[in-house]
Amino acid sequence: MDLDDATAIEANIEKLRRALRDAKRAARRNVAAVKRAARVVDEQVMRPVRALLGVTRRIFLSPDGALNLIPLAALVDEQGKYLIEDYTLTYLTSERDLLRLQVYASTGAGQRRKRCRNCLAGRDQ
Numbered sequence: 001m002d003l004d005d006a007t008a009i010e011a012n013i014e015k016l017r018r019a020l021r022d023a024k025r026a027a028r029r030n031v032a033a034v035k036r037a038a039r040v041v042d043e044q045v046m047r048p049v050r051a052l053l054g055v056t057r058r059i060f061l062s063p064d065g066a067l068n069l070i071p072l073a074a075l076v077d078e079q080g081k082y083l084i085e086d087y088t089l090t091y092l093t094s095e096r097d098l099l100r101l102q103v104y105a106s107t108g109a110g111q112r113r114k115r116c117r118n119c120l121a122g123r124d125q
Helices: 007-020 028-053 065-069
Strands: 058-059 088-091 104-105 113-115
Touching: 007 028, 028 088
Parallel strands: 058 088
Antiparallel strands: 104 113
16 A cells, blocks of 8 residues: 655654654653654554454554554554554565465354455555
């Protein structure tokens, strides 16, 4: 999936990285500043993805560029929840990994399984 305005996204990712590195913000009283920065990145990156996911709760990710430098699980959604609270994240080294994987999701009926039909990936450049 291509994201709009890469320059703005990268700038906000850098702000989040600085907030995470800042020892003062690591203190309990400054967690809000980190969450605000994580929320901005979530709005730009994950909100468009969530709109496509529907009821899917497992996300296969192959982040590139600046997205590879942040913990996507720590992004904060509209309700103030971390991404990891609602989704299972699986990191891939590239989108081609999807071709090599046999991805199955449990149907909840014994050992029966079905193929994942909601895989989302961009193209290699």
